Amino acid sequence: MRSAWTGRTAAVLQAALRLSQEAFAAHLGISARTVAAWHHKPTVKPQSEMQQLLDTALAQAAPDAQARFAELTRPATDDRLQLDPHIVAALDWVDSQAGWNPGTARTRVAARAAQLDGHQLQDRGHHRARVSQRDIADALTAYYGPTPLYRARFGNQLLATSIVTRPEWLDIACPLDASHDRLRATTTPSAVVTLDHDAAVNRLAETLTLGTRLVNAPLYSLTSLDVGSGRIAGTVGIASFVEYALTLDLLEAELIDAITAGRITLPLRDRYLPDLGTVLDVADRLCAGGALALTAIARPADPYRGPADYLLLIQERSGHVVNAARRLAVIPKGFHQPVTDIRADAQVGATLRRELEEELFGRADIDSTLGDQRSADPMHPSRLSEPFRWLLAEPGRLRMECTGFGLNLVSGNHEFASLIVIHDEDFWPRFGGMVEANWESSKLHRYSTQDPDIIGELLADVAWSNEGLFAMLQGLRRLVELDPTRVTLPPLDWEITE
Structure with missing residues (x-):
């Protein structure tokens, strides 16, 4: 970053x-x-x-x-080890968790960084992106045994994910407003995470070698959940990003490297998520995660383009992001975390509104990776972007719903799959030129819901992230319900593996 x-x-x-x-x-x-x-x-x-x-x-x-x-x-490695407050915080946390004398982590990270080759690390990132969702799902099924994973049939295609879910967590059509979106922040500290200090040292050394930025911001950790038709409830505690980045976030890379190498040993997974019971027991482990949404923008019929449709926005994730690097995903997508108000920001919709402003409407000032937040209310109406102010000016222009919930078996993260629909056909002619992905995306692609063959090819792409494909499929199902005249797609039905 x-x-x-x-x-x-x-x-x-x-x-x-x-x-x-x-x-x-x-x-x-x-x-x-x-x-x-x-x-x-x-x-x-x-x-x-x-x-x-x-x-x-x-x-x-x-x-x-x-x-x-x-x-x-x-940046010089030594400079960041001494001066970057987020790296310093991470080193202090590793020293504390490992029971080392102060400064030990700094010495070990510096030594490890001196052994790494940045070009080799970049090449490894590209190789990881080639591992398909089906490969990941098969490897996790082999590890955990029969597992209730989400998959969907789109016409003749069977699309697999590694999202653990339940029927009552799907197709919930929950409006993301205060009456239905009722996650609540508590003061209960997140569960203690045991540290693999060698893996943590290696992660920090790679962060320094690649010149990426680690920001130790607070994250919401899910501690209880009640999800059903039209409602989201439960509680979240607070964890630090360092805790997540140096523990459970390491599981995805370990798994993909094991698939590539053809080995079955997964020592970090054995430590953090050894069985399905641990995955589901969110109260007793760190369960970070996020909210992501398929964005669909209504467009009128056009003599050149064809009948009225929804424009869908899909991103290719940058290699600099922590989550789903170099993968396909819906946009916006972000970690569920507070910005200034721990209680109000606990709602899923708060994260999505912030990410919509940041990732599509150019609000760099609310990006926690780019600097300290000094505004008392960064989402105050007076600070909103012009497109977002216009969307909120009249009821009916914007719809935001959660379409499903699942636990990502790759990392243990919670995932709130959602849908953002801009119903007003005037939006794209007015503001389409202002819609631009931020640094988290390397590319932004457009698709029409009147192009079933092209969407079928998109869904079959091996580069999808777990949670991205989950949100895409659930969003498409909901779009058909909302306005079938704008959507020409084959039947799309989900199923849960046994």
């Missing part, structure tokens, strides 16, 4: 592009005076609109310019 732009990094981008100050200003469409100010004040943080311009300029730069920028901004 790349940190927020400063005057120094903006000037480095100018150097990487090999442009003069005047040419760089013209390239960005800003004044030369602004560029000069970045050189004079290297610690200044540009405003959010400028952050987006710089993000775009870097993303659209030629590969050689991107490589120069990466080399010029690559």
Whole structure:
């Protein structure tokens, strides 16, 4: 995860592009005076609109310019071990959990990082992305035995996931408002997680080698649940991101590497999720997770495109994200976590509203990975993006529902599959040009619900994340119910394996 732009990094981008100050200003469409100010004040943080311009300029730069920028901004391992407060917090946590003397984790991480090759780590990430959902489901079934996993039939296709679910958790059509979305935050601390210190040291060393950013933000950990038709209830406690990143988040990589190598030993899984009972017992373990939604935007009939439809948005996840890296997923998708109000933010809808603003409508100021949150109410109506304010201005323009719940057997995470429907056909002509994925996506794709063959090919893609495919399938089922005239698809029915 790349940190927020400063005057120094903006000037480095100018150097990487090999442009003069005047040419760089013209390239960005800003004044030369602004560029000069970045050189004079290297610690200044540009405003959010400028952050987006710089993000775009870097993303659209030629590969050689991107490589120069990466080399010029690559942080020294020793500097991050000493100065990055999030890395320092992670090292302190490892020392505490492992019973080591203070500073031991720092020494071990530095030694391990010196042995790693960044290019090899990047190649390994690409290889992991090639392991299919079917391979993952088969491996987990072999490990756990008969397991109630979600799968669906789309026409003649059988689509497998590794989402543990129940019939009463599916097709719940729960409006994400205060009357139906009733998760409640408690002060109960999350369950204690035992540490595999070698795995944690290796994870931190890889984080430093790849130059990614680890942010120790709070996460909601599910402690109890009551889900059914039209309702979500239960409780969540608070855990730290470091606890998750250095324990249960390691299970996915271990599993995929084992599949690739053709081995069956999974020592971390043996420690954290040894059986199905442990997976289901969310009260006695760390159960982080999130909310994700299929976004569907109504469009009118068009003489060139065809009949009225829903435009569907699908993302390819960046290699820099912690969750579902280089996988297909619906958008928005985010960890369920508080921003400023632990009680109010416990609602699933609070996470989705925030992620919609951040991931599609350009609100970098609410991205916890890019800087500290200083606003008392970052989702106050006066701060909302223009598209989101328009959607909320009149009832009926926007629908947000939870369509199903499951536990991701890969990581043990809880997953609230949801659907965001923009019903007003005026939205896309007005704001379609403003819809743009943030850094978490490497690409954003559009699909029409009037193209069954293309959607069939999409669903069969091996690159889907577990939770992404789950939310996609549940969202499509609900769209057919809401407006069948806009959806031309073969029958889509779920089943649960025995």
